[in-house]
Amino acid sequence: MSKYCFGVDLGGTTVKIGLFTPEGEVVEKWEIPTRTQENGSKILPDIADAILAKMQERGIAREAVIGVGIGVPGPVDDAGVIYRAVNLGWGVFNINETLGGLLGIDVKAGNDANVAALGEMWCGGGKGYKDIVLATLGTGIGGGIITNGKIVTGSKGAGGEIGHIHLVDDEPDACGCGNHGCFEQYGSATGIVRLAKRRLAASEEDSVLRTAQAEGTLSAKAVFDAVKGGDKIACEIAEEFGSYLGKGFAAIAAVVNPEVFVLGGGVSKAGEILFGYIAKNYEKYAFHACRNAVFKLATLGNDAGIYGAAKLVLG
C-alpha cells in the first residue's frame, strides 16, 4: 500500500493543501478559502472536509495516511497548542487534538514560519543540511530555526522570532511589536526603504533613487538596481543594509551555529549582489567558528509551508 501525508498551510485568506509522498513528491496541491467568521470556528472543519473528500476521490484509506501537518499563523508549542492567532479569530486550544479528532488521523501543528523552514530543509534551499536558519526578508523578517533536523519551537512557540532581535539603540520609530530597534526595522523590505529615505535626506548628493522616491517607487529592488548601475548613494545604502543583516545573522549564529542561512521573501530576489553585501558583513561580525556558514536562496516560494507541514508528520 502506498503511503501519503498531507501538508496544510493555513493563511489569513487561503488554506493551501498538498498531498505528498513520504519522499517529498507533490501528488496534488490545491487551495480553499479561509473562513474567519464566527471566531474562525469553520476553519478546521473546512480543512478536514477538504482532506477527507480528497482521500475519497483518490481512494486513499485512512491507514495509508501517515499524518496531516499544518502550519498556522501564530505561536504553537510542541504539543500543538496555539496561543493566539488574531487574524483567524482563534483563542487558545490544541490544534493536534481538534483537527485530529475531526479527521481520525494524526495531526501535528507548527508555526507557519518555522514550518516553512522545515520545508526548505526538506526539499528547498536547505536540502542536504540539518542546521538551518530560514530568514524571510519581506515586509518584516520572518524566521525559522532548525537544529539537528528539528524545529526550535521554544517554550511558547516563539522560537525563530529573529525579526525582533534588538539591533539598534535610540531608534525613534517603533517596530510593529512595540519595541524600538528590532532587526526587521532595518533588514526587511520596509527597512531598506527607511534606510534609503534617511540617507537621501542626509545630503543633497545626486542619486537615481531621488527620482524613485519622488515617483513613490523606492524599494529594495530600486536600491539594488541602482547599485548595479553604480549609483554611489545606493551603494552606501546597500552597505548599511548589509551591515544590519550581517550583525543580525551573526547574533543568530552565536546561538545556534547553523550550516546555512536560507533567504526568502521579496528582498532576496536581489540575488547575488545582496548576498555579497550580507556575506562580507557576516564574516566581520560572526564568531570565528561560525564563519563557514553559507547563504542560499529559498527555492520553494509559497509552497514552503505545505512542504514543511508534510515533513512535520514524517519526523
Place this chain on the structure above:
Amino acid sequence: MSKYCFGVDLGGTTVKIGLFTPEGEVVEKWEIPTRTQENGSKILPDIADAILAKMQERGIAREAVIGVGIGVPGPVDDAGVIYRAVNLGWGVFNINETLGGLLGIDVKAGNDANVAALGEMWCGGGKGYKDIVLATLGTGIGGGIITNGKIVTGSKGAGGEIGHIHLVDDEPDACGCGNHGCFEQYGSATGIVRLAKRRLAASEEDSVLRTAQAEGTLSAKAVFDAVKGGDKIACEIAEEFGSYLGKGFAAIAAVVNPEVFVLGGGVSKAGEILFGYIAKNYEKYAFHACRNAVFKLATLGNDAGIYGAAKLVLG
C-alpha cells in the same frame, strides 16, 4: 541489576568523574590529573583506566553501565568529533569512538559549556524546564542552549557561543576572539570592571569605587557591594551592565525562546540585586512573547559538568 552511568568533565588540569544512578544521584565523585603531555595522548586512556578500575572496585559489570558521557573544552559535533582543543594538545578525532573503544562501553561527548547546561537542566537551577539557556558570567560569558531537552550543538559544535554575540559598534578593545563589541566584553566579570573604569574616568564624582580602583580590588563584587551601599556611580554602572545583559539575553530569546535563563559564574553571586537589573532591561528589549522567561541561579557549581555528561548518555 542496578544501572549506572558515568559523567566526565575534562578540564585543562583536572578530570572530574562522577558515578551516577539514572535518577541523578551521585554515588561517588573523584578527580584525576589531566596529563596534557605528548599531545594529550594519555588523557583518554587515563580516563578509561579510572572508570574501569572503579567498576572493578565496586563490582559493577559492563552491562550495568548505560554509558559514559564526557564534556570537553572545545567544539564537539553530534557524532562526537572534536574540532580543536588547544589546551589539551588535541587535533581532530572522534571521542565517542576512541574512548568507547578503550572502555567497551557507549560514550557520548559534548562541549563542556553545553554539557553543563544539560546538567543544570537535569538536577540544577533549570530542573523542571526543557527550554533553558545557561549563561556563565565569569572572565567571559560561557553558554549552553537546551531546546526541548536537547543540547543545541550547532553544525560545528559552536552552538551556545553566546559570549560572542555582537552587541556594540565602535568598540576600540578587541575581544579574546578577535572581534570587537562582543557580549562578553560587557556582560562578564571582566566587562563590568571595564565599564566601571570607563565610568570612573568620565567624571570626578565621588564614589567608593575610586578607593577599590586605587587598591586594585575593583570587581563585580565591589560594584554590587557599592550599589547596596547606595553609591550613585556604582548604581549607574550596574544599570549599564544590566542593559547589556538584558540586550544579550533578549537577542538569545528571539532565537530560541527559553523558559528560563540559568545564571552561573562569579558575577551571579551578586544575587537578587543583579537579577533585578537584568530582568528590568530584559523586559525592555525582549520580544513580547519571550518576556515571561525567568532568571534563576545555577546551583551545581563545578559539578554541572559531571551531571550533564551523565545525562548525555541517558538521553
